[in-house]
Amino acid sequence: MKSENIAEVFSLDYEGRGVxxxxxxxxFIKGALPTEQVSYRLTRSKKQFDEAETVAVIKAxxxxxxxxxxxxxxxxxxxxxxxxxxxxxxxxxRILEEQLLRIGKVFPEQLLxxxxxxxxxxxxRARLSVSVNEGGRxxxxxxxxxxxxxxxxxxxxxxxxxVSNMLPELRNLLQNCADRKERVRHIEFSIGExxxxxxxxxxxxxxxxxxxxxxxFSDGLNGTNVQEWQIWLQYGEGKAFPxxxxxxxxxxxxxxxxxxxxxxxxxxxxxxxxxxxxxxVSRALRLLDTKAGERVADLFCGLGNFSIPMxxxxxxxxxxxxxxxLTRRASENARLNNCGSKASFQTADLFKTDAAAVxxxxxxxxxLLDPPRSGAYAVVQALHGLxxxxxxxxxxxxxxxxxxxxxxxxxxxxxxxxxxxxxxFAQTAHVESIGWFELH
Numbered sequence: 001m002k003s004e005n006i007a008e009v010f011s012l013d014y015e016g017r018g019v020x021x022x023x024x025x026x027x028f029i030k031g032a033l034p035t036e037q038v039s040y041r042l043t044r045s046k047k048q049f050d051e052a053e054t055v056a057v058i059k060a061x062x063x064x065x066x067x068x069x070x071x072x073x074x075x076x077x078x079x080x081x082x083x084x085x086x087x088x089x090x091x092x093x094r095i096l097e098e099q100l101l102r103i104g105k106v107f108p109e110q111l112l113x114x115x116x117x118x119x120x121x122x123x124x125r126a127r128l129s130v131s132v133n134e135g136g137r138x139x140x141x142x143x144x145x146x147x148x149x150x151x152x153x154x155x156x157x158x159x160x161x162x163v164s165n166m167l168p169e170l171r172n173l174l175q176n177c178a179d180r181k182e183r184v185r186h187i188e189f190s191i192g193e194x195x196x197x198x199x200x201x202x203x204x205x206x207x208x209x210x211x212x213x214x215x216x217f218s219d220g221l222n223g224t225n226v227q228e229w230q231i232w233l234q235y236g237e238g239k240a241f242p243x244x245x246x247x248x249x250x251x252x253x254x255x256x257x258x259x260x261x262x263x264x265x266x267x268x269x270x271x272x273x274x275x276x277x278x279x280x281v282s283r284a285l286r287l288l289d290t291k292a293g294e295r296v297a298d299l300f301c302g303l304g305n306f307s308i309p310m311x312x313x314x315x316x317x318x319x320x321x322x323x324x325x326l327t328r329r330a331s332e333n334a335r336l337n338n339c340g341s342k343a344s345f346q347t348a349d350l351f352k353t354d355a356a357a358v359x360x361x362x363x364x365x366x367x368l369l370d371p372p373r374s375g376a377y378a379v380v381q382a383l384h385g386l387x388x389x390x391x392x393x394x395x396x397x398x399x400x401x402x403x404x405x406x407x408x409x410x411x412x413x414x415x416x417x418x419x420x421x422x423x424x425f426a427q428t429a430h431v432e433s434i435g436w437f438e439l440h
Contacts, residue, residue: 006058009036014095014399016079016429018054027052030145033061033083063087068120069157076145078158078427085426089114092421092431096399100419104403106410108435112420115283117275119426123158124191124253125272128167130174130184138178140171140187158427162226163189163196170198173217177202177210190266191227194249199232199240199266206233215244232266240266257282258309260337268329269302276424280395280434281309284368287418287436288393290315294365297389299350299379304330304343306368306395311342318361319345353378364389375401380408388412392437397424399431409437 007020009032018032031054032038040052057064067073067081080088093114100106131150132138141153152171155164174184183203190197198221200214214231221229222245230248234240242248252263253274258281264270271277284306290296292314298307301319303326311317311334321327327345334343348357351374358379367389369376375398383389392409396402410416414437424432 005039005041005055007032007038007040009034009038012091012095014099014429014431016083016091017051022050025050029054030079031082032057033064035059035061036064071141071151071153074144074146075141075151075153076143077156079145079429081427085116085119088426089116089421089423092423092429095431096402096419096421096433099399099403100406102403103400104407104410106403106406106416108416108419110418112283112418112434114420115276115279115422116426117273117279117423120157121160121164122273122275122426123156124160124189124274125270126156126159126163126189128187128189130186132178136178138171138175140167140174159189160191162224163191166221169217169220173213176213177206180207180210182206182210188266190251190264190270192249192251192264193254193261195228195230195251197230197232197251197266199234200243201234201240203235205235211243218244253277255281255309258285258312260308260312262303262305262308262333263336264303264329268326271305271424273424276422276432277305280422280424280432281306283422283434284393284395285309285313287434288366288368288391290366295363297361297364297367299367299369299376300371301330301345302326302370304333304345306370307343307345308334308337308339310368311339312337314342315366317343318364319343320348320350320361321345322347322349322351350376351378353382355382355384358382358384358387361387363387366391366393368393368395369405370395371401373398373401375405377401377405377408380405380412383412388439390439394435394437396433396435397430399433402433402435406435406437413440414438415440 009018009020011019018029020027026049029040029052037059039055042052044051063084072081129150139150139152141151144151154168185201188199218231231243232240233243250263294315296315298319301307301321307317307319324347327347330345334340417436417438419435422432
C-alpha cells in the first residue's frame with residue numbers, strides 16, 4: 001500500500017466527508033471520520049483539492065458504528081449511518097457554528113440544545129426513482145451514491161415499516177406495468193395521520209389492465225389493517241388525482257400542542273419528519289413568544305405550518321408565500337382550524353422583496369422566516385426603519401445562507417440571541433437550524 005494512499009482525518013465537511021491534508025492538499029474522503037487513519041482511492045483530482053473514497057479503515061474512530069442498512073455503500077441517501085446518532089448531532093452543530101463564523105462572521109450569544117427524535121422510520125414523505133434497463137428489468141429505489149443510476153431497494157429503514165415492507169410487492173406491480181410498456185416515471189409516498197397515499201407518476205394514462213392491477217394492489221394493502229391506503233395517479237404534465245379507492249381519509253398531520261390539524265395534498269411541501277416538525281414549531285413559537293394582538297409576519301409560510309399555531313395563540317398573522325395555490329390552502333387550513341379571522345395570507349415573490357414591498361406590508365411586531373435553501377437575503381436586506389420587527393425567528397435548512405442572512409440582520413442592529421440545530425434528517429448530512437434575533 002503506497003504511503004500517499006493513507007491519510008489522517010481531522011474533520012468532517014458539510015457533506016459528511018472526512019477531511020484530510022496530504023502533501024499540503026486538502027482531500028475529501030467519503031466514509032472517513034475524524035481521528036481515523038484510512039486508506040483511500042482518489043475519485044477526482046482538482047487544483048485546490050482532491051476527492052476520494054475510503055478503501056479501508058486502519059484506525060477507527062470511537063464514534064464509528066456498523067451501518068444498519070445493507071444499501072449503505074451504494075445508496076446515496078443516508079451518508080452518516082456509520083456515525084453514532086449523538087455524534088451526528090454534534091457534527092451538525094459544528095457545521096452550523098463553522099458556517100456562522102466563516103461566512104457570516106457572527107456567533108449567537110447562546111447555543112440552544114439540539115432538537116432530535118427517532119433515528120429511523122421517520123420519513124413520512126418520499127420519492128422513489130424508477131428505471132428500466134435494456135433487458136426490461138425494472139429498478140425501484142434511490143439514486144446511487146456514485147452515479148445517477150437507481151439502487152434497487154427491497155426495504156428502507158428511514159421509511160415507516162408499513163411502507164418499507166411493501167416495496168417488493170410494489171416493484172412486482174411496476175415490473176408488470178413495464179412489461180406492458182407503461183412508462184412509470186417515479187413513485188411518491190405521502191403519509192398522514194389516517195391514510196398513506198401512493199402517487200404513481202406515469203408518462204401516459206395507463207391501460208385498463210394496469211388500472212385493474214392498481215386497484216387489486218390497493219385492496220391488498222388495505223387488507224393489512226395497518227393503515228388505510230389510497231392510490232393517486234399523475235400522468236403527463238397533469239395534476240395528481242385520487243384514483244382508488246375514490247373515498248379515503250384526507251391526508252393531514254397534527255400539531256397536538258396547539259390543537260391544530262393540517263390537511264395537505266400529495267406534492268405539497270410538508271416537513272418529511274412530522275415528529276420533529278412538531279418539536280420545531282414548538283421551539284420557534286417559544287422563541288418568538290407572540291402575544292395576543294401582536295401583528296406577526298410569517299414569510300415563506302407554505303400551508304401555514306407556523307402561521308396557524310400562532311393565530312391560535314391570538315396573534316394577528318400575515319402569511320406570505322410565493323404560490324397562489326399555497327396561500328389558498330393556508331387560508332383554508334386557517335378556516336378549518338377556527339382561526340381564519342386571525343390569519344390572512346397573500347402571494348408575493350419574496351426573492352424580489354424590496355423596501356417598497358416591505359413598506360406595503362405595514363409594521364410588524366415580530367417576524368418568522370422559513371425560507372428554502374437559497375435563504376431570505378432579499379427580505380432581510382429590504383427591512384428598514386419602522387419596518388424592522390423587534391424580534392425575528394429564522395428557521396433554516398441551509399447553514400451557509402443562514403450565516404449570510406444572519407450577518408445582514410446583525411448589521412441592521414439585531415442582537416443574535418441564540419441558535420441551534422434540529423435533527424430533522426437523521427442519518428443524513430442535511431442541517432436544519434433555528435436562530436433568534438432581537439432588535440437593539
